Amino acid sequence: MKTSIIKGIPALVLAFMVGAAMMGCEKDNRTEPKSVLKGRVVHEGQPLGVRSNGVQLELWQYGYQLFTKIPVHINQDGTFAASLFDGNYKLVRLRGNGPWTDNTDSIDVQLRGSKEIDVPVIPYFVFKNERYAKGEGKVSATFDVQQVATGRTIERVNLYIGTTTIVDPNNNVANAQQVAANLTDLSKPVTLTVNIPAAHASRDYIYARIGVKTSGVGEMLFGMPQKIMLK
Structure with missing residues (x-):
């Protein structure tokens, strides 16, 4: 009985190491998002200045049973950028998260490659x-x-x-x-x-x-x- 257990250990360890290596390869081979969504938060066509790292938008992607938000931080000059996979997204202006009135309407974004959009808001x-x-x-x-x-x-x-x-x-x-x-x-x-x-x-x-x-x-x-x- 002891001999059988001792002989079995290397095989188990080897199987674990092979599985871990395969998982590592899969992780290394996973493609990174290559498309870029760029934009500006604007009023009457002009970008609005905000506090650095203080205001954000959210992106939600269609086609998944479990939706996970993608936070998009707005730079202090009103611009933003996010690296994404191609797909269809909803861009959301968060309630109470900016020096402008709340707007619950989402913006549909079809991303195929790179794209630039303006996000209109109404500041106070x-x-x-x-x-x-x-x-x-x-x-x-x-x-x-x-x-x-x-x-x-x-x-x-x-x-x-x-x-x-x-x-x-x-x-x-x-x-x-x-x-x-x-x-x-x-x-x-x-x-x-x-x-x-x-x-x-x-x-x-x-x-x-x-x-x-x-x-x-x-x-x-x-x-x-x-x-x-x-x-």
Whole structure:
């Protein structure tokens, strides 16, 4: 009995090793997705700025009994990209996940190779006529704020400055703000000025970006980062 068990062990081990190797080969030989879906989140044909890694869309693929969502993160300039297999997808704008009104309508996407699409949204507020200027140890931004969607009020506007192109509430070296109590007349331009911290005063340039916060909405809408030459 003992002899039979001992002799049987190598065969079992060999079978396990062969099976594992075959599974490893199958995994290595599995094709990677080669098609790319690119796009922009837009309002009136213009991309909208958001917080880096803060807002996302979802893709769902037809033809599977168990649907698994594919998260698609929106870059801070409003663009996105996803590597996918060819197929038919539904693109979904998540409720409460962006500085715009909820839209539960999905977008059908037929992907055969690469494709570019625009995803329209209706923001609560947008910026117009952005103008930036440097001063002695400070940066200013003047802009108009326009309300697009009704039903919510403005909470505040901010001017952020940072040392990289990624500029938002989580990535900045200084910021200034104006709260709703001082924004009662949106027909007038808003000016914000932020002092450059002493640790960054000797830099050749800095990045500036404005943002608007809507009451009751988690994410802010932003302008595009601007490179401000200091010397």
